[in-house]
Amino acid sequence: MTAGRAIRQRLDPPPVTAGARRDVMAGGILVATVVLLLPTVSRAIGFITADDGITSRDNILATALCLNVALLLFGWRRYRDLSREVGVRTAAEERAQTLASRDPLTGFLNRRALIELAGGELAQAEKRGKILALVTIDLDHFKNVNDVHGHLVGDQLLAAVADAITQALPPTAITARLGGDEFACAFAFDPANPHVVDGVAERLVTRLSQPFELDGVRAHVSASIGIARSDDDAAAIDGLMRRTNIAMNAAKKMGRNRFCWFDASMERELQARNTIEAGLRAGIPRDEIVPYYEQQIDLTTGTLHGFEVLARWN
Missing domain, CATH: 3.30.70.270 (Reverse transcriptase/Diguanylate cyclase domain)
Structure with missing residues (x-):
């Protein structure tokens, strides 16, 4: 079963797919992660390689690193949940569009x-x-x-x-x-x-x-x-x-x-035929149809066998 091409479909902008939405979210999370982690990690590496002993500043830096990792994990989990939600919504939209244009029994267009x-x-x-x-x-x-x-x-x-x-x-x-x-x-x-x-x-x-x-x-x-x-x-x-x-x-x-x-x-x-039918429906109640009866007689015996009916539309 193949559907033809519709002019309307060619003029419409390309639809945004669920994969495109997920790519946008993943890119946003990746950029945010790099922005958050890069300064903190670079400083942590500098302090570790200096080997000057652990100070209160080191504790603050370690805490910041842990917070960044936690934010990364939270963002990834949120991305996964949003991806699942987008997938469900997209499937529902596609099904609604299909039901609106397709016969569910045969798959043909309606x-x-x-x-x-x-x-x-x-x-x-x-x-x-x-x-x-x-x-x-x-x-x-x-x-x-x-x-x-x-x-x-x-x-x-x-x-x-x-x-x-x-x-x-x-x-x-x-x-x-x-x-x-x-x-x-x-x-x-x-x-x-x-x-x-x-x-x-x-x-x-x-x-x-x-x-x-x-x-x-x-x-x-x-x-x-x-x-x-x-x-x-x-x-x-x-x-x-x-x-x-x-x-x-x-x-x-x-x-x-x-x-x-x-x-x-x-x-x-x-x-x-429709004109005649419509006229008859309107004319019968107004007594426009007049019947005429003509006898049918056996010529050999003169016996009356019936009548032939002719209807005239006045």
């Missing part, structure tokens, strides 16, 4: 992190004359696995699916779990070679339709995949994600276990 990183990838792709492909993957009949085998096996299946997705993608691809049994990935490709994206989608469909062996349980799913490309008048990642969802739903309508590229006609059809 939706928010995907939008952020894919936005950076989109900008980089445009600079390099590349196109960003966004792929949405929805597992077919995943609920059946949870219902039959339990949620523990379902979680194991999601982790195995994440591994399979990673293996099918280019090394530079961004991978994310959007929630539930829905995944997404993004990667740049050369506009002269769109078949590269088809190859990735075909590998995903083929691999995810094969059975997964999970602790003695054989689980079967398939995948409905929607694909959108950044040069199709999609201004931002949000627009690309909406289009991949439309294409993914089209793949489900076609029979599942397949991939489908987004087409503008899909969006027009969806908008027209």
Whole structure:
């Protein structure tokens, strides 16, 4: 699993690591030790080599030397304690950052992190004359696995699916779990070679339709995949994600276990259907829908068999 490069990350200053903090503290302690000990030790050596006998001044000097050694030991112990504390805090911060951007089950990015990183990838792709492909993957009949085998096996299946997705993608691809049994990935490709994206989608469909062996349980799913490309008048990642969802739903309508590229006609059809549905919801309470009944009669016997209903929207 490899995450793409984000523009924001390049502009940020390099993080201060725990090792750098420890080096600063160790350097401070070393400098303080040299400043404290060097004058005292040099004088002590001078008095010892003079061999003039022990005087009260020698006692003061010896006491000062002992105090300096004690300060050194105290400083080293404090450095060790601070190093341990810095390590604990750094680990906690790193874990918090990971939980804020990663799915704990699969290790993939979450939706928010995907939008952020894919936005950076989109900008980089445009600079390099590349196109960003966004792929949405929805597992077919995943609920059946949870219902039959339990949620523990379902979680194991999601982790195995994440591994399979990673293996099918280019090394530079961004991978994310959007929630539930829905995944997404993004990667740049050369506009002269769109078949590269088809190859990735075909590998995903083929691999995810094969059975997964999970602790003695054989689980079967398939995948409905929607694909959108950044040069199709999609201004931002949000627009690309909406289009991949439309294409993914089209793949489900076609029979599942397949991939489908987004087409503008899909969006027009969806908008027209939503307009009609919204109008009906508002028109029915206002009695705008008027039914007309036409008799269905057997011409040989003249028997009435039923009615054909026509609804007109006034």
